[in-house]
Amino acid sequence: MKLEHIAIWTRDLEGLKTFYVDYFEATASQKYTNEAKGFSSYFLAFDGEARIELMQNKSIPDCTNDPYQQATGLTxxxxxxxxxxxxxxxxxxxxxxxxxxxxxxxxxxxxxxxxxxxxxxxxxxxxxx
Known part of the structure; x- marks a missing residue:
């Protein structure tokens, strides 16, 4: 088995994609858009096999976690x-x-x-x- 990808909801799909491409040498897929669901995403590939999926949908609420505090779950x-x-x-x-x-x-x-x-x-x- 292998880790295939992790997914991150984002408010700024293009900005977050640019960050990982510029600083971590990720290669971005073509943008996927589903107009009916208001959903857009990119897959970011690195030298290894795992990828990051960046996803955007205006209906997803903002995260309420404090980035300076550790908590259970993906950290x-x-x-x-x-x-x-x-x-x-x-x-x-x-x-x-x-x-x-x-x-x-x-x-x-x-x-x-x-x-x-x-x-x-x-x-x-x-x-x-």
Missing amino acids: HMAISVGSEYAVDNLTERLKADGYEVLDGPRRTGDGYYESVVLDPENNRIEITA
Whole structure:
């Protein structure tokens, strides 16, 4: 078995797609639109097999979770950028571009080298080596 994809509801479909394409080298599919349901989406592919589906529908309510507090349920996704050097560089680039870095870069107790940042819609991303 393998993880095929995770899905994220978004208010700004084009903006979130651009974020993952620009900073994480994702390749976006053609936009899918279902006018009858008011639904649009993109699949984002990375070097590995797992993908992210970005979805937009105006009827979906805003998330009420506080991005600064941990809670049960899906809490973050980790994207490996290949090296500690790449973690440092991407973290600095995101910070310089105004994105919030919540933690790191640092080595965790279980040996990961990572930083934690928020994407434009406050989803937590672990950037790992």
